[in-house]
Amino acid sequence: MRKFKVYIADDHTLFRKAMVNLLGSFERVVEVKDAENGKDLLNLIKYDAPDVAIVDLQMPVMDGAETCEQIIKKHPEVKIIILTMHDSHKYILHMMEMGVHAFLLKNTEPNELEKAIYSVAEKDFYHNDLVASVLRKNITEKKAGQRPHFKHAEITDREKEILVLICRELTIREIGQKLSLSENTVRNHRVNIMEKIGVNNTVGLVKYAYEAGIVS
């Protein structure tokens, strides 16, 4: 029976440490290390690669998506399990395309996590209801053929910067002043973000920022 090395990245220390405990109690897990953000996780991996990396989607410093992209590029042998609070279909699809190996909500049972670890380590993928529903939704939406298919374009650094300021309750004008930009430019960035993430008002922007871990 193979045993596995597992690393976990999450910015909430209490959750992370508690998870380290839990993971350590799994029979086929032999070693657990933890990191408080994506950057630290990458450093750990560079030094000594694990079988499985568990990554919180919501993290500051380097968010889950970027972290996974790096891991997949530099260490394709490491299997990735994404943990997320919100079942945000948007990224899940995007990250499946990137090659992530499993998605779990933070309200799953510990034994499902255990199954998922063994599954990704041995069979490359863990297929659960969450993933199934995302795939199904994707199919039906394609059939309906409504929107221009949803650009899975990443939002750029500049756009992210502006999104952060929007979430600090600044108006377009104030953001323009702060960044020494024309209000029109800021407005354009804002519109571009909204198009990329597929929303059409401020509420959608803020929700995205929360769910992507760009704020708090």
Added chain:
Amino acid sequence: MRKFKVYIADDHTLFRKAMVNLLGSFERVVEVKDAENGKDLLNLIKYDAPDVAIVDLQMPVMDGAETCEQIIKKHPEVKIIILTMHDSHKYILHMMEMGVHAFLLKNTEPNELEKAIYSVAEKDFYHNDLVASVLRKNITEKKAGQRPHFKHAEITDREKEILVLICRELTIREIGQKLSLSENTVRNHRVNIMEKIGVNNTVGLVKYAYEAGIVS
């Protein structure tokens, strides 16, 4: 050396179960029970009261604030520790007034949680940096005397209902239609919410909803 019974309420099963593990490993904790929301926690307490209840501020069904209010009213002997992801000064002050015994961010170290448990169980309160900063801020704001002092009024059920719909990206008009209300009424509720929580635009509303656990 007294030993303590500790209950925890959190809607994220993985976090909760991991915490049960962690709590069980503390020397002076003899019994741990968990509930996935405020209602269940109250039932547990009614049946057999613990020394300390750890409550997540962000929960559906019955949110942290309401849960604490009930516990304090019906079981004043139970000490309460609030766990929160966001260091939202707003509620912390409000909940301190209610009589909650400690506040911890989810990114504190496990041993701080352990200290906090023993402190609230024996000395009624655990004073940390988070609490200190809230108190300091409260003092300075009072001195500055800017806003009409910030009503710590609870938002009502109707207001909460409307806030939820706002967070579903409905406009005032759509909410009015959905609830069979005049747009003006919805607008008024919206304004009242904003005043109560001390924000002045949509972004603030959505952030509050997230931080209070009213959405996702």
Added chain:
DNA sequence: ATGAAAATAGTACAATTATACTACTCGGGG
């Protein structure tokens, strides 16, 4: 039964956001 809080509805105007375009510059990859 009486006062307070909550819920309802209104008017009017200011400010901001949302939509829909065009257009120029710059740097990097094919």
Added chain:
DNA sequence: CCCCGAGTAGTATAATTGTACTATTTTCAT
């Protein structure tokens, strides 16, 4: 060398939100 995406800036208009009030009815607790 040329194209493309990112970043910048603009115009114009519609829609929605934000502010500031008044006012009536309902509901609930003392």
